[in-house]
Amino acid sequence: MSAPTHLLFESAGGYALFEAKLFEEIGMQTKQVQDSIEDLHKFGKMVQLKSFAAFKNAAHALENINDVTEGVVNEHLKNLLELNLGKASKKTPVVLGVSDRTLASAITADLGIKTDWSERSLELLRGIRLHAEKLLKDFQEGDLLKAQLGLGHSYSRAKLKFNVNRSDNMIICSIATLDQLDKDVNTFAMRVREWYGWHFPELVKIVPDNFQYARAVKFIGDKSLLKEASIPELADILEGDETRAKNVVDAARLSMGTDISPIDLLNISAFSDRVISLANYRKALTAYLTEKMNLVAPSLTALIGERIGARLISHAGSLTNLSKYPASTVQILGAEKALFRALKTKGNTPKYGLIFHSGFIGRAGNKYKGRISRFLANKCSIASRIDCFTDNPTPKFGEALRNQVEERLAFFESGVAPSKNADAMKKVMEDLENEEDEDVEMAQATASSVLVPVVVAEASTEKKKKRKSEAVDEDGEPVKKKSKKDKSVSVEEGGKKKEKKHKVGLACTIALPCS
Numbered sequence: 001m002s003a004p005t006h007l008l009f010e011s012a013g014g015y016a017l018f019e020a021k022l023f024e025e026i027g028m029q030t031k032q033v034q035d036s037i038e039d040l041h042k043f044g045k046m047v048q049l050k051s052f053a054a055f056k057n058a059a060h061a062l063e064n065i066n067d068v069t070e071g072v073v074n075e076h077l078k079n080l081l082e083l084n085l086g087k088a089s090k091k092t093p094v095v096l097g098v099s100d101r102t103l104a105s106a107i108t109a110d111l112g113i114k115t116d117w118s119e120r121s122l123e124l125l126r127g128i129r130l131h132a133e134k135l136l137k138d139f140q141e142g143d144l145l146k147a148q149l150g151l152g153h154s155y156s157r158a159k160l161k162f163n164v165n166r167s168d169n170m171i172i173c174s175i176a177t178l179d180q181l182d183k184d185v186n187t188f189a190m191r192v193r194e195w196y197g198w199h200f201p202e203l204v205k206i207v208p209d210n211f212q213y214a215r216a217v218k219f220i221g222d223k224s225l226l227k228e229a230s231i232p233e234l235a236d237i238l239e240g241d242e243t244r245a246k247n248v249v250d251a252a253r254l255s256m257g258t259d260i261s262p263i264d265l266l267n268i269s270a271f272s273d274r275v276i277s278l279a280n281y282r283k284a285l286t287a288y289l290t291e292k293m294n295l296v297a298p299s300l301t302a303l304i305g306e307r308i309g310a311r312l313i314s315h316a317g318s319l320t321n322l323s324k325y326p327a328s329t330v331q332i333l334g335a336e337k338a339l340f341r342a343l344k345t346k347g348n349t350p351k352y353g354l355i356f357h358s359g360f361i362g363r364a365g366n367k368y369k370g371r372i373s374r375f376l377a378n379k380c381s382i383a384s385r386i387d388c389f390t391d392n393p394t395p396k397f398g399e400a401l402r403n404q405v406e407e408r409l410a411f412f413e414s415g416v417a418p419s420k421n422a423d424a425m426k427k428v429m430e431d432l433e434n435e436e437d438e439d440v441e442m443a444q445a446t447a448s449s450v451l452v453p454v455v456v457a458e459a460s461t462e463k464k465k466k467r468k469s470e471a472v473d474e475d476g477e478p479v480k481k482k483s484k485k486d487k488s489v490s491v492e493e494g495g496k497k498k499e500k501k502h503k504v505g506l507a508c509t510i511a512l513p514c515s
Contacts, residue, residue, distance in 0.1 A: 004097030004116045006085060007047060009128045010068055012061060012147035014054035015080050016136060018047040020097065020124060037127040040134055047124060049135055053080040061147075062154045071102030073110045081111055097121030168296055168319040174289045175310035181282045185210065188275045192217060196268050199223065199260040202251040212238055214275040216248070221265055223252040294395070299383040302398025303405075304358050304376070311354050312380065323381075323388035330384075331355065331377035355380065360405050368412045375408050382421075396431065400424045 007018040036042040053076060055061040060076070067074040085094050095114045098104035099122060104115035133139050189210035197204060200223045207213045215237045220226055226249055234245040260268075293306035297319060300309040315333050316322035322330070332339055334353030342349045352361060352373040364372040379401040386397045407418035 004095045004121045004124070005093060006050070006095070007097040007121065007124055007128065008081075008099075009125060009132070010065075010099070011132060011136070011144060012065075012151040013136070013139065013144060014052055014061075015064075015077055016049065016053075016128070016132075017051045017080060017084050018124075018128060018135075019050045020047055021045065037123065038130065040131045043127045043131060044135070047128060047135070049137075051080060051084045052136060052138065053077075054138065058150060058154060061151050062158060065151060065155055066158070068100065068103055071100070071106045073103070073106050078111065081107070081113065085113060097124060099125050167292065168313055171289065171292050171296060171310050172314040172318075174285060174292065175307070175314050178282065178285050178289060178307075181278060181285065185275065185278050185282060188271070188278065189214060192268070192272055192275055195271070197257075199257045199265075199268075200252065200255055201257050202255055203248065206244055206247050206251060207238065211276070211279045214272045214279070218269055218272045218276065220248075220252070221269065222260065223255055223257065224259075226252040296393075297384065297387040298393045298395035299386045299398030299401070300380065302395040303379055303383045303401045304355065308354060308357055309380075312384075315354060319384060319388050323385040325381065327374070327378040327381040330381050331373055352377075360409065364409060364412065372405070372408065372412070376405055379405055394432065396428050397425070400428045 004020050007020055009016040009018060036046075055064060055076075064074045064076055067077075081096070085096065086092070093114075095116050096104075096107065097116045097120075098107065099117065101117045104117045107113055108115050128135060133141055133144050136144070192214055193204055196217050200220070203213065203216065203220075207216050216234065219230075219234060219237055228249060231242060231245045231249060234248060235242040238244050238248075289310060290301075290306045293301040293309055297309055297313065300312070303309075304312075312330065312333060313319050313322055316325060325333070332350050332353045333355075335350040336353075338350040341347070351370040355361065355373060355376055358376060360376055361369055361373055383398050383401055387393050401424070404418060404421065404424055407416070410416055411418050
């Protein structure tokens with residue numbers, strides 16, 4: 001690359017274009033040249049400010065810095081370069097030094113200007129950045145630092161707000177909380193069983209469900225106080241099962257458990273309250289996760305369920321990352337340890353990871369589990385890409401993909417050929433287009449039903465006014481109405497007579513025979 005003739009400096013206040021004058025490329029690494037860059041008096045002879053294009057406001061600065069980070073030539077930067085850098089020639093070559101390689105490539109592609117991002121350009125730009133407030137005459141001391149701080153806050157805030165598809169961060173946090181709640185509720189319920197089991201050990205066999213057991217412990221308390229009158233309330237706790245409620249009362253009479261003190265019973269009751277509250281919160285969190293998954297990734301949810309879909313998104317880091325994974329990665333996502341162990345020991349690699357919990361793999365035969373997991377991973381990859389990159393996510397694609405997996409399971413058992421993916425997607429697209437057409441027709445019908453009476457009313461009033469105005473001649477005298485028997489009226493317009501034939505209720509003209 002040739003030496004840079006100009007330098008582009010992107011600051012928080014605007015774009016600055018410098019002209020490179022003196023720079024020794026051979027002795028660039030020597031201590032003397034490095035010291036000269038740090039000395040403003042000596043560095044001022046190396047570069048000279050040619051033009052400075054300030055940003056209009058904070059929003060304009062944020063727009064430009066986003067374009068710089070993405071390697072896009074903003075219109076503001078484009079105008080600056082076109083205005084100050086003429087066309088290069090053999091006598092006057094133009095080479096622009098840019099700090100970012102991606103931006104340099106974009107400038108070359110869009111404007112045809114040669115760019116340089118080598119070490120010599122970076123050294124000169126380092127000196128410009130070091131003495132920016134002195135070289136840029138419009139800035140006072142400390143102004144550039146304030147602009148950098150404000151733009152940094154705006155840029156970070158915009159990056160945090162930008163989330164390609166929506167609130168997948170909430171899904172990641174909720175599924176992690178839900179998994180932790182499952183462990184905690186099971187651990188605490190086991191502790192309640194052990195603690196209360198010393199007093200009423202027979203209750204464990206009669207009420208196996210953890211949530212019902214905790215509620216029953218809270219309701220029963222001291223087993224000696226349990227009477228026949230408590231059966232209806234106990235049946236409500238056991239989901240209306242009066243037989244089990246009666247069995248609990250009978251077992252309380254003949255229980256072999258030890259007596260319990262009031263203070264112990266109080267602690268057990270308080271702990272049962274915690275278990276019940278955690279179980280209720282778990283139900284609410286499950287409903288919240290279902291709602292979020294149907295909003296963010298409806299196709300993936302319809303295909304594989306909200307719990308497994310949320311775990312896939314959580315393990316990938318985001319819905320965008322999951323959509324970028326190939327199907328082979330989605331298939332073993334969550335089985336990384338087994339994969340690397342198999343690669344190290346040269347054994348068999350795992351066939352599935354998190355998708356193993358899907359019902360499809362459980363329903364497949366042993367010799368078909370690997371094939372159905374590969375097929376399911378393929379459909380999960382398609383569904384995640386549809387959810388991530390479509391403007392209006394819909395569960396219909398996921399339902400179509402789910403039907404394909406069902407057909408593939410049936411193919412393994414009966415040999416019936418499943419439908420092709422292109423046909424299934426085409427059918428869904430046609431259904432969506434039909435729905436859009438129906439919605440448009442309904443909207444037009446609704447609008448016409450509202451607007452037509454008004455138009456008719458206005459038209460009728462205009463006709464009445466017109467009839468009244470036509471019923472007066474030039475002298476202001478009223479004109480007599482002509483009878484219906486008159487078939488023609490002569491009208492004078494510009495000295496010419498025209499005849500208008502009035503229809504007398506005939507549907508068609510009758511041709512008379514010639515004499």
